[in-house]
Amino acid sequence: MPNYFSPEKETASREQIRAWQDAGLRDCVRRVYDNVPYYRKKMEEAGVAPEDIGGLEDLHKLPFLTKDDLREAYPYGLMARPLTDCVRIQSTSGTTGRRVVAFYTQHDVDLWDECCARAIVAAGGTPDDVVHVSYGYGLFTGGPGLNGGSHKLGSLTLPMSSGNTDRQIQFMTDLGSTILCCTPSYAAYLAESINERGLRDKIHLKAGIFGAEAWTEEMRRDIENALGIKAYDIYGLTEISGPGVAFECSEQSGMHINEDYFIAEVIDPKTGEVLPEGEKGELVFTSFAKEAFPLLRYRTKDICILSRERCSCGRTFVKMTKPLGRSDDMLxxxxxxxxxxxxxxxxxxxxxxxxxxxxxxxxxxxxxxxxxxxxxxxxxxxxxxxxxxxxxxxxxxxxxxxxxxxxxxxxxxxxxxxxxxxxxxxxxxxxxxxx
Amino acid sequence: MIAHTKGGNTMEYTQQISVFLENRPGTLAELTDVLWKNNIDMRAMCVADAMDFGIARIIVDDVYETMTVLKDAGYVCQITKVLTVEMADEPGGLSKILALLGSAGINLEYTYAFLSRKKDTAYLVLKVAEPEKAEAVLRAEHIRLIGQETLQGIFGD
The missing domain is CATH 3.30.300.30 (ANL, C-terminal domain)
Structure with a gap:
């Protein structure tokens, strides 16, 4: 039974989605050109001005952004809004050299929460659910993202964070958690621990939303069987907002990208050439709807395939496959x-x-x-x-x-x-x- | 006149070779094969192991030659000065020596024993924190120390 958090968005016509993206892109390019010297310089070097970008058809004219840009501009160099407008910082793990710091205005947090709420609903979540968030909290986006999504939806949120498996299981049984959010490997570990303790009958989980790492179909089946649930993938990255950039629906075959906020492209990682739909390449995002830290054509280094084939869930957003590899050496x-x-x-x-x-x-x-x-x-x-x-x-x-x-x-x-x-x-x- | 009672020349050290070995089947055999192929006779050997690696400690006649062979074979190895003590191969022989070191407050890092062709005699390799002090204590009790140069002599070959 299809159910959507933002039905008017998630099932919009392709023309409507295109219109949002055209307008959003024009607006975003103008904003960063006017407010972010780093972008202005990059665009000038590429010989492109805001008036050259009329819509999606001109996206390819814009230069790519990479992690190197983020490092060079660290920490404030890519901000499109003053710090006083920002309410949140999230960051990736890693060295100072590799660390990515992302800034959010309240609008950006709301947008992110909404994306996560859509993911929870797509996994069968309702305000009656007890959402058990066992992603790490803190700078890592996993915990805050799903936490925010659950709040937005109006579910009862259990901000467990990761670790302390005994406590996780106790809360799960005592408070009747129905949706588990964590990494797939932690889900598998929890499943094993629950079965070892003979508590399978005492848990009330119906679904899980598992992301932040690659996992196979075999692993999905293992977790689903061990816990008696449906397991859904979720995709995201701190640079673009966090989890919820894309999420799986009842089809469990690829993740819908929230196209009202993010433009996805697939490129040849070697030449940078945009590839036609259905071809395998590096995923590139433009987070045009964000205020504080919008990124134009950010190279994710994740290899995947996009598909706009009609999905049985009714969503019209483009689907991305699970990442099929990396174009860099990140593990x-x-x-x-x-x-x-x-x-x-x-x-x-x-x-x-x-x-x-x-x-x-x-x-x-x-x-x-x-x-x-x-x-x-x-x-x-x-x-x-x-x-x-x-x-x-x-x-x-x-x-x-x-x-x-x-x-x-x-x-x-x-x-x-x-x-x-x-x-x-x-x-x-x-x-x-x-x- | 300066009394020459203590100095490098009077110390009787044995030069033990310590070799790094990783913990996987066959590593010790690989080491002994290298020595065998180069005709190197070990006088004594002991292996200490941690979780994921080990150290083979060996005593040979020609330290320089052996070090060269091992380095050429790609081993990480180093020379460690140890004391080699001659003792009676009889019950209590080891206890006597350990008691001497203990009462002098000398901390023993590790030890292992070997035999030669000399009847009723055993040899003890000692790695201590204060070798000079240990040497003085043992000498005062007329215990014989085997230096690197005299090592070959006790095997009589």
Missing amino acids: IVKGVNVFPSQIETVLLNHGYAANYQIIVDRQKNSDSIEVRVEMTPEMFSDELSKITAREKELVAALKSMLGIYANVRLVEPKSIVRSEGKAVRVIDKRNLYQG
């Missing part, structure tokens, strides 16, 4: 973005050589990351305790850099396989990207 482990360069920085800062390998695995639907480091004469000692103490320091430094625990394994020199002289830095055994 998502336990829902956290990890760049090999972050690990390299820690190793070098701790006196290790840059001969390392990152092994990512998923056992029983739970991610693990291991960093193999080659021993060097400088780091070696005859005393076991000295080496293990250094190893512990390294583990702590990695935890602080990445936000997650990474196991460290010391290996013999030259034991890390090099192909054509270059070490294979990452071995991801999870095979997350299908299709």
